[in-house]
Amino acid sequence: MAHPQLMLSNQLCFRFYALERELMAAYRPLLDELGLTYAQYITLMYLWEHEKGTVGELCSALSLDTGTMSPLLKRLEAANLIERHRLATDERTVEVSLTHKGRELELKALTIPSHIASCLLSSEQDEQSRKYAELRRMLDETLSQLKQTRKERDEAGRK
Amino acid sequence: MAHPQLMLSNQLCFRFYALERELMAAYRPLLDELGLTYAQYITLMYLWEHEKGTVGELCSALSLDTGTMSPLLKRLEAANLIERHRLATDERTVEVSLTHKGRELELKALTIPSHIASCLLSSEQDEQSRKYAELRRMLDETLSQLKQTRKERDEAGRK
DNA sequence: TTCTGTTATATTGTTCACAATCTAATAGTG
DNA sequence: CACTATTAGATTGTGAACAATATAACAGAA
Incomplete structure (x- = not known):
């Protein structure tokens, strides 16, 4: 046994x-319906709240490493939801910000939490x-x- | 905001x-230390308890689909921890069973739960x-x- | 300033996880 | 029995997730 x-x-x-x-x-x-994965969703959630952030801040807030975050951001950028720019003050650092389309997506996401709550x-x-x-x-x-x-x-x- | x-x-x-x-x-x-992933570990855990099972039973017990389970079992078989055989009574069904090496691994796994408990x-x-x-x-x-x-x-x- | 070490991000390689599809075998119906 | 539908697994393709490594930029010490 x-x-x-x-x-x-x-x-x-x-x-x-x-x-x-x-x-x-x-x-x-x-x-x-929004064309997102969960990891992408919470990444955008961070940006909806903070408007922008560095890759490192995102990794830290979501407890993900760069090996996950880098390609994820690349896909969000390809979907035209975010932009990435290296900081002039420190060329190592990449700052991520929302595009207009990315900002708009928040409105479509508003009903998600209550849907999930109804499942829970x-x-x-x-x-x-x-x-x-x-x-x-x-x-x-x-x-x-x-x-x-x-x-x-x-x-x-x-x- | x-x-x-x-x-x-x-x-x-x-x-x-x-x-x-x-x-x-x-x-x-x-x-x-055992050369396992978590998914492989719980797959073996099922087998340690039940000695053998079909692919479908494993998928159902672990709530995984065949797209996850099939390659996972292939790797466990390559590691010589399990064997797979199609049933004579139903050639669609694959029965998974432990090898000697797979059975022995349970002894090395015995201390894991208490280690995890100490983290929790x-x-x-x-x-x-x-x-x-x-x-x-x-x-x-x-x-x-x-x-x-x-x-x-x-x-x-x-x- | 040059060398060294550190930091920020990206890339590579392996494994999960799952949707969608495929194949083969069985079951059910006329 | 032949036909169709269903079932069991395997495969393919995409996107995490992470270890390990790579690359480039910055920081500090000699």
Whole structure:
């Protein structure tokens, strides 16, 4: 028999992993309409809030490294949503800013959070509990809620 | 000014996203020693528990699609950790089973969960609260705890 | 100023992750 | 039995994600 600490069902971490992908799956159809991926979406979110920022600031704010950010920005630039310019004061630094089109996209994104919230909110909730047991329950609940919502919307969209 | 529902700091989902990657970063050095990725690790975890399974069962248990699983299994097979055989009773179905080497690897993996747990457990914890506020606090706490642990171990490993 | 080290970003190579498509095998229907 | 639909996996193509490396610009010390 398997060692209990190595059983999938006992893995808190697997719950995070599965939940994260399920969440991305919830975003995908919404972001598809804007032609964005989630990583691109949060990159723009930073820029909508701060108007502009260096590559390093973006990497740090989103906890991504340059190997992820550089090509991502290249694609956003190719989509004409951002511009990149090296600073005159320090030619190593690249400053990223929104184009008009990139700024406009914020308006189309405004409804996304409430759509996602509707996938995350379950209809019932109850008592409190011990820290990790509660967190684990929350994650399970959230994950199954997400899956349920996706299934429903999938079936609704099919007919 | 930015719309509040589109600010990164207000995004529950961004917390999941950041936390998941931070968690993977915690696993990476441990799994590197076994020559595994996280996806490969949980695939083996399924097999350690069930001894064998079809590609479809693995996809379903791990919530991954065949486009991810097929090449992943091919790499595990190349590493001589698993074998793949089509079933005689249904030639469409591929059954995956552990090799001796794959079975042995479980012993080396036994200590991983407690290592990860030590990254996840913070030294203090307090009161309860409303559902999402509490979950959000938990995620923040877990994320910063993970980051702190990684920083410490990074610095410790550097000297 | 020149040399050295550091910093900011970009590139390369591997693996995930998933949509879309493909192939082969099975099941179901007339 | 023949035809069609379904199912199980594999493949292709795109975009993350990250380690490792490369490149160029800046900073500090001799």
